[in-house]
Amino acid sequence: MAAPGKLRGLYAITDSELLAGGKLLPYVEAALAGGARLLQYRDKSTDEARRLREAEALRTLCENHGAELIINDDAELAARLGVGLHLGQEDGSLAAARALLGRQAIIGGTCHAQLALAEQAAGEGASYVAFGRFFNSLTKPGAPAATLDLLETAKARVALPIVAIGGVDLHNAAPLIERGASMIAVIHALFAADSAAEVERRARAFSALFESN
Numbered sequence: 001m002a003a004p005g006k007l008r009g010l011y012a013i014t015d016s017e018l019l020a021g022g023k024l025l026p027y028v029e030a031a032l033a034g035g036a037r038l039l040q041y042r043d044k045s046t047d048e049a050r051r052l053r054e055a056e057a058l059r060t061l062c063e064n065h066g067a068e069l070i071i072n073d074d075a076e077l078a079a080r081l082g083v084g085l086h087l088g089q090e091d092g093s094l095a096a097a098r099a100l101l102g103r104q105a106i107i108g109g110t111c112h113a114q115l116a117l118a119e120q121a122a123g124e125g126a127s128y129v130a131f132g133r134f135f136n137s138l139t140k141p142g143a144p145a146a147t148l149d150l151l152e153t154a155k156a157r158v159a160l161p162i163v164a165i166g167g168v169d170l171h172n173a174a175p176l177i178e179r180g181a182s183m184i185a186v187i188h189a190l191f192a193a194d195s196a197a198e199v200e201r202r203a204r205a206f207s208a209l210f211e212s213n
Contacts (some may be wrong), residue, residue: 006067015042025061131151131162151181162183
């Protein structure tokens with residue numbers, strides 16, 4: 001299992017549209033330089049060769065910056081690269097993924113706004129649980145809303161790091177951390193930027209929120 005420090009801080013998630021046109025690697029490297037601890041490669045395309053190539057490059061970047069790479073919804077790719085995995089509720093069994101990837105792999109599960117799903121994920125061997133959306137989200141506009149009270153309850157009842165996702169930005173992230181989020185997962189508020197330098201600045205600002213909590 002990853003060291004506890006790896007599962008606290010900024011959790012950057014890629015977006016294939018935001019990071020098109022050659023932005024993926026420089027923008028991700030900027031996020032890692034700014035302190036992102038986990039990076040989730042999220043690409044729903046069917047171009048397996050490109051996905052493997054990009055994931056290999058991202059793994060190298062993460063290794064260089066002491067961060068962890070997580071693959072979204074592709075246990076076989078995660079196993080091939082020896083990296084972590086994130087599963088949504090429709091993406092297959094956490095227990096099966098744990099059996100495939102072994103005891104050391106970071107495996108996270110989407111729990112929407114339901115404590116019962118988090119407790120189930122913990123029982124199936126998850127490394128962390130993700131709740132969301134907390135705010136209006138461009139990526140998942142229809143997802144059920146989670147609350148700060150849910151975070152506090154989950155922290156008391158689920159002995160795993162908690163990820164908060166969904167519309168998180170620099171203006172609303174602090175209360176999530178204060179109420180129990182070990183990690184904040186960010187897509188647009190990090191990567192919808194005009195330059196890699198701006199991505200790094202934002203990543204540093206997000207990471208600084210954890211230093212005061």
